[in-house]
Amino acid sequence: MQIDTLSVDARNRESTHHGTLGFPMAVYHSVLSQNVLGYIRLHWHEELQFCLVFQGPVAFSAEDRTWQLETGDGIFINSGYLHMARPLGNPDAGYICLDIHPRLLCGFPGSVLEQDYVLPALSDPVLTARPLYRKDPWQAAVLQKIREIYQESETKKPGWELLATARVYEIFAAILSHQPSDDCRTRKWSRANTVAQRILSYLTAHYEEKITLAQVAVYASYTESECCRIFKRFTGESIFAYLRELRLEQSVRLLDSTDQSISEIGESCGFRSPSYYIEAFRQQFHCTPFQYRKKKRT
Structure with a gap:
């Protein structure tokens, strides 16, 4: 699915509903040249976002940092942070995008998943965003799971939501288990x-x-x-x-x-x-x- 225009509310939060109430995850195939401005302008949303560049290079910006990602690379962007994406050179550059509401990961209010993993991750200033490079083994595995979720969302065989959710948990666990060492965790939440x-x-x-x-x-x-x-x-x-x-x-x-x-x-x-x-x-x-x-x- 391709979104050609970005709808935002008065706070510049994306107003598009990603997925459904019963399954709050949406999968997009975004070709940047098909956007009105030729790029995705600065915005934020409550969903966690996982992207895989299928044709690069693409410059992703989150908060005040920018990464140039090539074909096969990707990025994780946390909930609530401003971000944007621009093609570099090739106007038809693009990426697969998974938008996942945190409640899909929580299971139910008050769960161990919510209290011990999801809520701490949402408030962690180190987890603003994390580039994912195809040359790193654990990151390559994450990127492969994003690719598989996209393929399953396209075919929509019975039970695809179960398989996609299982892979989302694996992706999230991989992100959390590869946090920077303590001496790198000096980044403070910035106003x-x-x-x-x-x-x-x-x-x-x-x-x-x-x-x-x-x-x-x-x-x-x-x-x-x-x-x-x-x-x-x-x-x-x-x-x-x-x-x-x-x-x-x-x-x-x-x-x-x-x-x-x-x-x-x-x-x-x-x-x-x-x-x-x-x-x-x-x-x-x-x-x-x-x-x-x-x-x-x-």
Whole structure:
């Protein structure tokens, strides 16, 4: 299954429901060029995420770190942390993605699994993310299990959920059993993740309006320079470059789903003039909004 657009709520938490209430795990085959912006923008969700790159390279960022992963490599991203993915060179780069809600691992509230393993892992600052390299034996075994879960989700033979869940437990156990040694466990929980989330929340809630850096800084409760520095660490770009891409992404939704005029869409998405909107759209998508809409509707 491929998701072409990323839906988030006011806190920039992904609002897509992954899996079902009865089986809270979803399996995706994500080709980055099929996303509206050509990459997965910064977001977070409650689910644990395990990825396997089937065509690379892909740059994964989680909190304030970035890893370049080649074909066959992967990554684990913990619940609640901001992350994003960009293709490097090849726009059709992509990865298999497992999104797993922690309650699948807990079994039931108050269980040993929940109290001794899942909850401590969710709050462990060392477990923000863990790259998985195909050349490391135990990590290669984890990557193979991700591949097997994907294959089982495609065929959906009777009992595939049981087999997938068993492999998820094996994957999670492998991650926990290969924690860094005590002298490496010096990484502290950083407020930067919260600050970046607040900045994103403000941009998401107010992208239709004129936004100043001073307003963003007041909302984030940090100085303007620190907001810029933290956001650059998380995304690799400036706050206002990200805001422009956010506005363009929202405008694509309106081009697809409404009959509003080009100028109305540009204004409702925060662009100060129709000409500026058209030029920004052309730079991002290599066509005008009118050409995009016409192509989509023919």
